[in-house]
């Protein structure tokens with residue numbers, strides 16, 4: 147177990163080490179293979195015990211090529227501040243992968259430890275499409291990919307295909323249909339712009 151300073155190992159390799167390193171925040175017991183795992187719960191696969199609600203995180207700037215936050219962002223106290231930390235610790239052009247329940251899914255409101263209930267546009271404030279609210283944060287991400295998984299029935303009926311292949315249809319779905327054609331999980335891939 148690394149203690150607070152999960153960056154100790156990276157100091158030797160510098161940029162080349164960072165170019166391979168993966169940080170899995172809120173890794174739980176499903177740590178991504180080869181990643182450094184972070185969690186606040188010691189009964190997980192975490193290599194670094196750290197509370198994602200305390201800032202800054204114990205990692206150097208630009209010390210990871212990739213960061214994964216799978217079913218975690220809905221648990222943190224401050225989404226904007228957490229995203230800023232994700233941005234800080236990845237290299238320029240580094241990738242950030244997020245997965246979170248769509249707010250219309252059963253799991254979003256079922257788990258009492260979920261603080262946030264998000265949709266497929268909830269991270270637009272870090273990109274160009276910020277709807278006038280680009281001042282929330284100076285951290286900038288390019289959204290490389292967003293994929294919405296729907297409940298099986300809607301997938302079989304072709305809604306998932308439409309939502310994921312036509313951005314304007316995804317907006318239409320979020321505005322008009324999603325309380326009936328309910329979402330399940332939203333998966334994002336971002337590139338950190340620095």
Ligand SMILES: C[S@@+](CC[C@H](N)C(=O)[O-])C[C@H]1O[C@@H](n2cnc3c(N)ncnc32)[C@H](O)[C@@H]1O
Nearest residue numbers: 172173174176185186187197198199216217221
């Ligand atoms: C739903 S689990 C997801 C685990 C794993 N990423 C997965 O996909 O199986 C959420 C994880 O985030 C961790 N977590 C929640 N809030 C946290 C915080 N503030 N600081 C650190 N870890 C946190 C929990 O301990 C838990 O392991």
